[in-house]
Amino acid sequence: MMLLYKAWLESRARFLLGLLALAGLSAVFVLFNQDVRTVVTDHDMSYVEYIWRGIFKGQLRDIYVILTLLLGLGGLDRERSYGTAGHTLALPVSRWRLIAARGLTGIVETAVLAILPASLVPALSPFVHESYSWLLAFQFGALWTIGGTLIFAIGFLASVLVAGEYSAAVAALVFLFGYSITTDLPGMEHYLVDIHDVMNGSGPHDISTLAAISVTAAAMIWFGGLITSRKDY
Amino acid sequence: MMDYVIETHDLSKQFGAFHAVSGLNLRVARNQVTGFLGRNGAGKSTTIKMLLGMTQPTSGSGLLLGYSITDPKQDLEARRQVAYCGEDKQLYAYMTVKQLIRFTASFYPDWRSEVAARLLEQFQLPPGRKVKALSKGMRTKLALLLALARRPSLLILDEPTEGLDPVSIEELLQTLSGLPADGTTVFFSSHQISEVERIADRVCIIDGGRLAVDLSLDEIRQDHRRITFSFSQQPPEHLFDMPEVRSIETNGRQVIVISSQGSDAVVERAKSADAVVVDVVPVNLRELFLGTVQDHK
Numbered sequence: 001m002m003l004l005y006k007a008w009l010e011s012r013a014r015f016l017l018g019l020l021a022l023a024g025l026s027a028v029f030v031l032f033n034q035d036v037r038t039v040v041t042d043h044d045m046s047y048v049e050y051i052w053r054g055i056f057k058g059q060l061r062d063i064y065v066i067l068t069l070l071l072g073l074g075g076l077d078r079e080r081s082y083g084t085a086g087h088t089l090a091l092p093v094s095r096w097r098l099i100a101a102r103g104l105t106g107i108v109e110t111a112v113l114a115i116l117p118a119s120l121v122p123a124l125s126p127f128v129h130e131s132y133s134w135l136l137a138f139q140f141g142a143l144w145t146i147g148g149t150l151i152f153a154i155g156f157l158a159s160v161l162v163a164g165e166y167s168a169a170v171a172a173l174v175f176l177f178g179y180s181i182t183t184d185l186p187g188m189e190h191y192l193v194d195i196h197d198v199m200n201g202s203g204p205h206d207i208s209t210l211a212a213i214s215v216t217a218a219a220m221i222w223f224g225g226l227i228t229s230r231k232d233y
Numbered sequence: 234m235m236d237y238v239i240e241t242h243d244l245s246k247q248f249g250a251f252h253a254v255s256g257l258n259l260r261v262a263r264n265q266v267t268g269f270l271g272r273n274g275a276g277k278s279t280t281i282k283m284l285l286g287m288t289q290p291t292s293g294s295g296l297l298l299g300y301s302i303t304d305p306k307q308d309l310e311a312r313r314q315v316a317y318c319g320e321d322k323q324l325y326a327y328m329t330v331k332q333l334i335r336f337t338a339s340f341y342p343d344w345r346s347e348v349a350a351r352l353l354e355q356f357q358l359p360p361g362r363k364v365k366a367l368s369k370g371m372r373t374k375l376a377l378l379l380a381l382a383r384r385p386s387l388l389i390l391d392e393p394t395e396g397l398d399p400v401s402i403e404e405l406l407q408t409l410s411g412l413p414a415d416g417t418t419v420f421f422s423s424h425q426i427s428e429v430e431r432i433a434d435r436v437c438i439i440d441g442g443r444l445a446v447d448l449s450l451d452e453i454r455q456d457h458r459r460i461t462f463s464f465s466q467q468p469p470e471h472l473f474d475m476p477e478v479r480s481i482e483t484n485g486r487q488v489i490v491i492s493s494q495g496s497d498a499v500v501e502r503a504k505s506a507d508a509v510v511v512d513v514v515p516v517n518l519r520e521l522f523l524g525t526v527q528d529h530k
Binding site: 001002005006009010082083084085086087089090091092093094229230232233 | 282285286287288289305309310312313315316317319320321322323324325326327328332335336337339340341376391
């Protein structure tokens with residue numbers, strides 16, 4: 001339990017900052033939709049399409065992707081650079097437990113960040129005389145959670161494979177960018193799933209695809225754990 | 234029969250082509266203060282990290298309180314009874330003193346809250362202050378509090394006085410020297426010879442990743458001698474090739490020999506080459522250390 005507490009303390013600044021950013025921007029997108037529409041989307045589209053283009057497919061999703069990637073960074077390699085790895089590794093707990101605590105905390109935070117816009121959009125819409133389906137919003141919330149877990153796992157693995165926090169962040173971003181470009185290449189849609197499309201609902205999001213994404217994310221975290229468990233500190 | 238809390242057998246660690254520790258055979262007896270001396274880069278920290286499972290040995294084996302250091306499950310068991318204060322003295326900067334105590338206590342069922350409270354007061358540590366706002370001396374005291382409140386069988390410290398002011402060093406050394414009486418063995422690395430000499434019962438000197446000296450302070454005082462000879466001409470090259478000679482320093486026709494078994498045999502050998510004995514004095518730890526690591530022999 002205290003390892004979860006430690007993982008929470010280590011990530012809470014990034015998480016709370018992300019929470020504030022997503023909450024604030026979601027509120028702006030909904031409450032000032034008439035003004036925002038003219039800037040970021042087509043004025044004639046329906047409210048539901050505007051929300052999709054602005055939030056679930058648009059700028060907010062991109063911010064969410066970056067936030068979850070940052071949540072994945074950290075761990076024992078960062079502790080080593082801060083000089084606290086010795087204290088952590090001398091505790092009578094296995095490295096796998098340390099990894100599990102960080103992974104679990106990160107996934108919960110990823111889910112909370114995903115659920116936040118999905119909750120705020122239908123909750124705030126009546127204030128501007130609009131309505132948005134709770135069911136639809138939570139479907140996007142679920143897709144964001146699953147996609148976010150994979151992106152968290154990419155950040156998690158990058159922080160194990162690449163020394164230096166900034167280098168790990170850059171490596172993870174480059175990987176994600178490269179992955180997106182690759183999935184857009186002709187014919188690649190048969191072999192690779194564009195995680196961004198899955199998150200906004202325009203890509204495949206059947207149960208088997210979502211399960212495959214979840215298993216891939218779990219495998220990446222497990223692989224990161226395996227490397228950590230054998231690494232010299 | 235002597236009971237050892239640390240035993241290593243041909244323990245080695247290689248980083249690429251660099252041999253940080255080479256075939257180390259180290260034994261640390263229970264209920265003593267053992268100083269682990271060596272120059273910077275001699276292999277002290279790497280040895281400690283291998284003992285605590287932070288770094289895997291390239292070859293060899295070791296036992297920490299009877300548990301294998303190369304078996305993760307056994308090493309975890311050992312860590313329940315071992316406390317460690319690292320070289321950089323960094324603790325979780327984002328926690329307060331109170332949070333860190335609560336966090337650490339949760340891992341040790343036999344945590345002694347009354348000891349933690351006493352040390353908190355004795356060390357004048359502010360419970361509500363963030364660790365990042367503590368001085369290095371205060372962080373060292375906090376690390377010591379976290380170590381001692383769990384009543385460890387073994388306390389391992391890596392360069393504990395590094396960066397501390399003289400008052401903090403004094404307080405730390407006094408605390409450490411009293412621990413064996415409470416059943417805690419102390420094993421600490423240092424390159425501060427005077428500190429080791431002050432509180433250690435035994436000293437191990439590591440040089441180039443190998444154990445060069447393993448002696449009690451009493452053995453050093455009783456058996457080791459620094460003998461200064463003066464020769465009328467250049468002394469024969471291999472005159473002091475004797476097992477008891479630890480080091481030789483030649484300065485023209487004057488030769489200084491450090492002997493590990495008194496002075497008689499060495500003096501006899503020197504006299505056979507027409508040497509005049511100028512001086513025979515007991516050796517202190519500094520001389521033994523320098524004689525060992527500078528490899529004058």
